[in-house]
Structures are given as structure tokens and as C-alpha cells.
Amino acid sequence: MADLPSIAKVVVNLALDREFDYRIPERLRGQLRVGCRVWVPFGRSSRIGYVVGVAEKSTWPDLKELMRIEGEQEQIPENLITLARWIADYYCCAHEQAVRAMLPAVVRHGKMKPRQHLFAWLRPGVDVAAELEKCGARAKKRAAVLQVLARHGGACEAGWLTREAEATPAILNTLVKAGIVLTEHRVVDRDPNAGGDIVLPTRPLELTPEQTTALARITAALDRRGPGVILLHGVTGSGKTEVYLQAIARCLEQGREAIVLVPEIALTPQTVERFRSRFGDRISVLHSHLSDGERFDEWTRIRNGRAQIAVGARSALFAPFQKLGLVVVDEEHETTYKQDEAPRYNARDVAVVRGKFEGATVLLGTATPSLESFYNCQLGKYELARLSSRVDHQLMPAMELVDQRAEASQKGGAPLFSRRLMQLIRERLDNGEQTILFLNRRGFATQMICQKCGFVATCEHCSAAYTYHKQAAHLACHLCGATIRAPEACPQCRDPEIRDAGTGTEKIETIAAKLFPKAAIARMDSDSMTAKHAHRDTLSAFRSGKIQILIGTQMIAKGLHFPKVTLVGIMAADMGLHLPDFRAGERTFQLLVQVAGRAGRGDLPGRVIVQTYTPFHPVLQFAMRQDYDAFYREELTTRQALNFPPAAHMAAVHFRAPSEMVASAAAEAFVARIKPQLDPGVELFGPMPAPIAKVRNQYRYQLMIRGGSILRLGQTLRPLVTGATAFRHEDVEIHVDIDPQSLL
Ligand code: ADP
Ligand code: ZN
Numbered sequence: 001m002a003d004l005p006s007i008a009k010v011v012v013n014l015a016l017d018r019e020f021d022y023r024i025p026e027r028l029r030g031q032l033r034v035g036c037r038v039w040v041p042f043g044r045s046s047r048i049g050y051v052v053g054v055a056e057k058s059t060w061p062d063l064k065e066l067m068r069i070e071g072e073q074e075q076i077p078e079n080l081i082t083l084a085r086w087i088a089d090y091y092c093c094a095h096e097q098a099v100r101a102m103l104p105a106v107v108r109h110g111k112m113k114p115r116q117h118l119f120a121w122l123r124p125g126v127d128v129a130a131e132l133e134k135c136g137a138r139a140k141k142r143a144a145v146l147q148v149l150a151r152h153g154g155a156c157e158a159g160w161l162t163r164e165a166e167a168t169p170a171i172l173n174t175l176v177k178a179g180i181v182l183t184e185h186r187v188v189d190r191d192p193n194a195g196g197d198i199v200l201p202t203r204p205l206e207l208t209p210e211q212t213t214a215l216a217r218i219t220a221a222l223d224r225r226g227p228g229v230i231l232l233h234g235v236t237g238s239g240k241t242e243v244y245l246q247a248i249a250r251c252l253e254q255g256r257e258a259i260v261l262v263p264e265i266a267l268t269p270q271t272v273e274r275f276r277s278r279f280g281d282r283i284s285v286l287h288s289h290l291s292d293g294e295r296f297d298e299w300t301r302i303r304n305g306r307a308q309i310a311v312g313a314r315s316a317l318f319a320p321f322q323k324l325g326l327v328v329v330d331e332e333h334e335t336t337y338k339q340d341e342a343p344r345y346n347a348r349d350v351a352v353v354r355g356k357f358e359g360a361t362v363l364l365g366t367a368t369p370s371l372e373s374f375y376n377c378q379l380g381k382y383e384l385a386r387l388s389s390r391v392d393h394q395l396m397p398a399m400e401l402v403d404q405r406a407e408a409s410q411k412g413g414a415p416l417f418s419r420r421l422m423q424l425i426r427e428r429l430d431n432g433e434q435t436i437l438f439l440n441r442r443g444f445a446t447q448m449i450c451q452k453c454g455f456v457a458t459c460e461h462c463s464a465a466y467t468y469h470k471q472a473a474h475l476a477c478h479l480c481g482a483t484i485r486a487p488e489a490c491p492q493c494r495d496p497e498i499r500d501a502g503t504g505t506e507k508i509e510t511i512a513a514k515l516f517p518k519a520a521i522a523r524m525d526s527d528s529m530t531a532k533h534a535h536r537d538t539l540s541a542f543r544s545g546k547i548q549i550l551i552g553t554q555m556i557a558k559g560l561h562f563p564k565v566t567l568v569g570i571m572a573a574d575m576g577l578h579l580p581d582f583r584a585g586e587r588t589f590q591l592l593v594q595v596a597g598r599a600g601r602g603d604l605p606g607r608v609i610v611q612t613y614t615p616f617h618p619v620l621q622f623a624m625r626q627d628y629d630a631f632y633r634e635e636l637t638t639r640q641a642l643n644f645p646p647a648a649h650m651a652a653v654h655f656r657a658p659s660e661m662v663a664s665a666a667a668e669a670f671v672a673r674i675k676p677q678l679d680p681g682v683e684l685f686g687p688m689p690a691p692i693a694k695v696r697n698q699y700r701y702q703l704m705i706r707g708g709s710i711l712r713l714g715q716t717l718r719p720l721v722t723g724a725t726a727f728r729h730e731d732v733e734i735h736v737d738i739d740p741q742s743l744l
Contacts (some may be wrong), residue, residue: 035076040064091343092735107299245274259328263337327351431564653670655687
């Protein structure tokens with residue numbers, strides 16, 4: 001036994017997120033593994049916790065001994081422990097951090113118990129008529145309980161039973177004591193969908209030829225029962241979701257289980273409902289607003305095989321299935337799949353890894369594949385399936401560019417709304433059709449500038465200008481959330497001519513209200529959607545036609561499907577094009593195609609107006625033609641020339657410190673340590689200040705490392721950021737981001 005680890009690192013069931021070391025008694029050394037649920041002495045009592053790691057030695061003297069392993073329930077399954085280990089190695093984080101990500105906090109902390117209710121039923125063989133006889137006229141309530149039980153047939157919930165019989169628990173008890181009635185506590189799931197809308201069941205649709213071919217690919221992969229990745233590239237409205245649904249049905253037929261990842265569950269209510277209508281109870285929807293009790297029950301339901309499909313955001317990838325057959329990643333290009341705190345994993349990429357470990361098929365679906373995924377198809381690592389047209393011969397929306405430079409020089413035009421856009425909106429209003437206006441920036445104006453001295457109101461904690469929110473009458477920093485009252489005069493020169501500049505959705509709404517005074521207009525962004533059901537309510541008002549113009553940020557860019565929307569206006573198409581990020585072009589292309597895809601999803605053809613100051617920009621041109629392949633070719637050429645992903649792997653190292661000097665010094669020292677260890681051919685850039693140099697009073701420096709084997713790079717970086725060998729610098733927070741999605 002000498003070579004088995006003797007120390008267990010345990011997270012105790014307090015909301016502490018701290019590990020404690022315990023000695024593992026000889027008798028448990030063979031059985032104990034990471035993921036086990038264990039009892040440990042804690043203070044003067046004992047507690048239950050999870051083993052999140054094991055070690056040979058501990059830095060603590062006088063360790064207490066671990067007591068025992070708690071039953072099979074609520075342990076982290078072995079397959080997820082394996083996955084966690086891979087995550088820790090690849091994404092360069094502590095093993096414990098990765099293990100922790102496998103369990104929802106409510107399960108990890110172990111305070112929650114399954115909800116149990118008392119159930120009662122008649123002992124088999126009891127002669128009900130004889131018993132009723134015995135009750136006579138005096139024991140009326142006792143007789144009533146017996147009658148309800150006899151009528152009901154099976155076990156019924158005790159509370160319901162006594163209410164129904166107008167009896168008391170004491171009367172039920174006497175029947176139990178007399179051996180006439182049996183009772184038992186049974187687990188009752190807290191139902192997150194209780195009181196919700198009734199969902200009408202749907203049946204599989206007859207597939208189009210393209211859908212049939214795509215599904216055949218997927219079922220072939222499923223039937224091989226080995227790992228395989230398929231990229232489903234289907235234009236908006238091509239019926240990808242129906243393909244997912246039928247692939248899942250196939251997976252369930254095989255007796256296996258499926259996970260569906262969506263970028264943000266609250267933003268895709270229609271998609272989620274389609275899954276619920278097809279699969280009913282077999283599905284577990286992991287909403288972010290589940291109560292602790294509901295979340296606990298959903299986890300347990302999956303763990304026990306009572307649910308076979310899990311739908312949720314990023315973390316649903318860790319649903320504790322044991323017979324995983326399929327993982328669907330919808331909108332695989334979305335950046336929300338990347339977690340921006342440790343472990344900094346990308347759920348899309350980890351899905352591929354989980355599929356490989358567990359012999360599952362992974363289906364990546366999108367209208368605008370990420371460069372990474374499409375590149376993997378080219379390399380032959382992923383299979384490609386395509387849906388090139390919309391179902392039912394609906395046309396792709398007609399796209400039209402409007403040159404805002406020319407508009408600006410015209411007299412009589414409304415700023416921000418081109419004459420063409422106004423004309424088309426009016427037509428929609430006259431015909432009873434609907435319009436979506438898209439601008440990916442909330443607030444009224446992006447800046448407050450003094451016309452006289454040039455002062456710009458800037459957050460005192462961040463290197464960013466305040467956004468002006470007119471309704472709330474305040475300035476808000478979108479990086480740290482700080483707000484101050486909107487000034488009436490310039491704080492610097494006291495001139496009252498301080499003005500707003502730049503445009504957000506709130507301003508678009510105000511102008512639209514003036515231009516179309518009779519129209520019903522709603523705005524959907526994170527400012528207007530703070531109330532609990534605001535999002536759902538606005539969407540259903542839009543669906544029912546009570547709203548004619550919907551204005552919004554990326555919140556309305558994806559997943560929405562409204563047959564009466566025949567016009568989409570993209571207010572400022574080049575807004576994200578010039579950000580200091582090598583993916584700026586890719587993001588803009590994706591956003592334009594996705595937003596445009598909201599138009600013409602019914603019988604009526606759709607039209608998209610793209611307002612821009614740079615009409616000849618190649619990215620806009622490709623988006624206008626919805627020509628993904630041409631976009632990809634051009635973009636990949638640039639990435640290859642510059643050695644950016646997907647042509648090369650990339651890692652970023654971030655340094656955060658309360659002063660710029662400290663951040664830069666730490667980064668320099670880090671470079672001195674890592675440089676000699678890098679493989680030849682690996683490029684290191686920096687240290688340099690991050691594009692957003694300060695957030696929440698923390699100065700930000702970064703390093704960029706590109707090229708070579710990412711696994712080798714991880715091996716070099718990991719000891720520098722985790723464990724005893726970690727590079728430390730006073731007051732500096734250091735973290736590694738592998739395959740970073742954002743460099744701001
Ligand atoms: P995507 O996910 O590719 O944007 P959807 O799956 O939302 O496309 O499909 C668009 C619309 O077409 C939906 O209303 C869907 O119910 C319908 N649809 C999908 N497949 C078929 C089919 N084979 N026959 C008829 N209607 C279909
Ligand atoms: Zn700020």
C-alpha cells in the first residue's frame with residue numbers, strides 16, 4: 001500500500017471553496033479516489049465532503065484521519081474526473097479547480113437533500129369492505145381515508161390523502177399502526193417547469209433531401225459507437241434544429257444519452273421549447289435561474305438515468321451521464337462557450353474531448369462556423385455536413401448596403417436612419433409586418449464630451465469612457481458597472497455645453513419613436529430586460545404582433561424565429577470591425593449573417609438593410625452575399641500569413657496589478673523565466689499593456705505566445721501558474737488563457 005497516496009484533499013460541505021487535507025486510513029487506500037464523497041472530522045463534529053485531489057505529502061502537521069466513504073450517490077463519476085484532469089492539463093489550471101467545475105455548487109456543498117414526501121397505500125389483501133364495516137358510524141374520518149385509498153388504487157401522497165378525506169395525520173397513523181395502511185418516504189423532484197406553459201408534443205417532421213443526407217451522416221457516426229465530430233453548416237432557417245432532434249431520437253433508441261449545449265439558455269427560449277415538446281419528461285433543462293433545490297434534483301435525475309437529455313449552457317457539458325452517445329453544440333461559433341474565469345475552458349472544444357473519451361458523436365451546428373471548426377474539417381479531423389438552403393424553399397433575405405457617408409451629406413435625412421430604411425419601415429407598418437433594428441451597443445450615447453474644452457467623462461476605475469443612459473439619467477461604466485449622475489455642466493470648465501456623442505439602442509429607440517409616432521416599439525437589451533420575465537414577455541408581445549418594431553443588441557441576434565419579420569435594419573454594421581482583436585472581422589461577419597437570418601422566416605420574403613460607413617470592406621461584402629466559403633478563404637489566408645489561430649495555437653498570459661509598474665515588472669520577470677523554456681519556433685510577444693489597460697483599478701499587462709505544440713506549451717506554462725512551483729509576484733494576479741477568445 002506504500003505507493004498509494006496517503007493524503008486526501010477534501011472540500012467540505014460549507015460554502016467555503018477551500019480544501020482541507022486528511023490522512024487516508026490504510027483500510028480505505030484501495031477504494032478512495034478523487035470524486036468520492038466522504039465523512040471527515042471537522043472541528044468538534046463531522047462533515048461530509050468531496051475528495052478533489054490526492055497527494056503523497058501534506059504541508060500541514062497533525063492531520064486528522066478521514067472517517068469513511070459515503071454511499072454511491074452524489075459522487076463525481078469517474079468519466080468526469082478523467083475529463084477534469086484533461087481540462088487541468090490543457091487549460092493550465094489547478095486540478096481541484098477543474099474538478100470543482102464538474103459539479104454544481106449545490107451538489108458540491110452537499111447540504112441539499114432530495115425532497116421526500118410520505119406516500120400511503122392499502123396493505124395488499126386488506127378487505128376494505130370489512131374494515132369499513134368496523135368503522136361504523138363513529139369512525140367517519142377513518143372510513144373516509146380508507147375510501148379515498150381504495151378509490152385511488154395505488155400509493156398516494158399523504159398530505160393530499162388527508163386533505164381529500166378531510167382527516168388528520170393522526171388518523172392515518174392509527175391505520176398504519178393497525179397494519180391496514182403502509183407508508184413510505186419517496187423522492188419527489190422539485191419541478192422547475194411546474195406552472196409553466198403547457199407544451200404541445202410534436203412529431204418528427206419529414207426531412208428535406210439535404211436534411212436527410214445530413215442526418216444519415218450523423219446516424220452513421222452514432223451507429224459506429226465510436227468518437228466522431230460532425231460540423232453541420234446550415235444557413236439560417238435551414239432546419240438544423242430538426243436535424244438535432246432526430247439525431248437525439250436515434251441516440252435514445254440506442255439506449256444512450258445526449259447533451260445539447262446552447263449559448264445562453266435565457267436567450268433561446270424557442271429552441272429550448274422545441275426540445276421540450278419533442279422529448280417531454282426525458283429532458284432536463286438546466287436553466288440559470290433554477291433554485292438550488294431544482295438544480296439538485298435535475299442533477300440527481302441525470303445521475304440516476306431518469307433524464308436522458310440535458311439542455312443547457314456551457315456547464316451542461318458536465319451532465320453526469322454514464323452512457324453518453326451524442327453532444328450537440330448549437331451555434332458552435334459563439335464566444336459564450338468560453339468561460340472567462342478558471343478553468344478557462346471552451347465547452348465546444350471540451351465537448352469534442354468528452355466525445356473522444358466516451359465514444360460519443362459530437363455535432364457542431366452553426367450558420368457561421370468558427371474558423372477553427374471549419375479548418376478542422378479541411379484537415380479531415382471533422383466531417384462536414386451542409387444545409388445550403390432554407391426549408392420550404394424560403395428565400396434567403398435580400399441584403400442591401402446603404403452608404404451612410406452619402407446619407408450624411410443629404411439634407412432632410414434623420415441621423416442614424418437612412419431614407420431607404422425609413423421608407424421600408426413605413427411600408428412594414430402599413431402592411432402589418434414587423435421590423436427588427438439591431439445595434440450592438442446599449443445605452444443612449446457612447447460618450448459625454450464637453451463641446452468647449454474637449455473633456456470626456458471617463459470611469460475613474462477603468463480606462464473607458466462612460467456610457468450615457470438618458471432614461472436612468474446617469475453615466476455608467478460598462479466594464480465595472482460604476483455609475484454617476486449625468487453632469488449638467490462640464491466638470492472641468494463648467495460650460496453647460498456638455499453633449500452626448502455616439503449611439504446606443506436607447507437613442508435608436510427615442511429617434512424611432514419620433515419618426516414613427518404611431519408604431520408600438522420595444523427595446524431589448526440588458527438595461528431594459530432586468531425584470532424577471534421581461535425577456536419572455538417582450539418576445540411574446542412581439543410574436544403576437546402587439547409590438548411592430550423591436551430594437552435590440554445581440555440579445556436579439558440569434559435563435560429567434562418570427563414569421564412576420566420581413567425587415568431587419570443593421571444600424572451600424574462596421575461598429576465592431578475595427579476593434580483591436582484579430583477576430584474582429586470574423587465576429588462582424590457572424591453577427592451580420594445571424595442578424596440578417598432573423599428576416600423572412602415565414603411565407604413573406606425578408607429584406608435586410610445594412611447601414612455602413614465602409615461599404616467596400618471585404619467582410620461586409622462577403623456578409624452581403626452570405627458567402628461563407630469566400631469569407632473563410634480570405635480570412636484564413638490572413639491568419640496563416642500572421643500565424644494566428646487556427647493556423648497556429650495561441651496562449652495569453654495576463655497580469656493584473658494595482659499599479660502599472662508592478663504589472664509590467666511582473667510580466668518582465670515572467671518572460672525571463674519562460675523564454676529559455678520555449679521550443680524553437682514558438683513566438684513570444686510582449687509584455688505589453690492590454691488594449692483595455694485598466695479595469696476596476698487593476699492595471700493589465702499581457703503576453704502572447706504563438707506556435708508550436710499547444711500540449712507542450714501547456715506543460716511549460718502549467719507549473720508556472722499552479723501549485724508550489726508557481727511564479728509569484730507580490731500584488732499581482734497571473735493567469736494563463738489557452739485558445740483565448742478575447743484579447744481585450
Ligand atoms: P435553423 O435552426 O437552421 O435556423 P430551424 O430548425 O429553426 O432552422 O428551422 C426553421 C423552420 O423550419 C422551423 O419553423 C422548423 O420547424 C421548420 N422546419 C425544419 N425542418 C423542416 C422540415 N423538414 N419540414 C418542414 N418544416 C421544417
Ligand atoms: Zn469602470
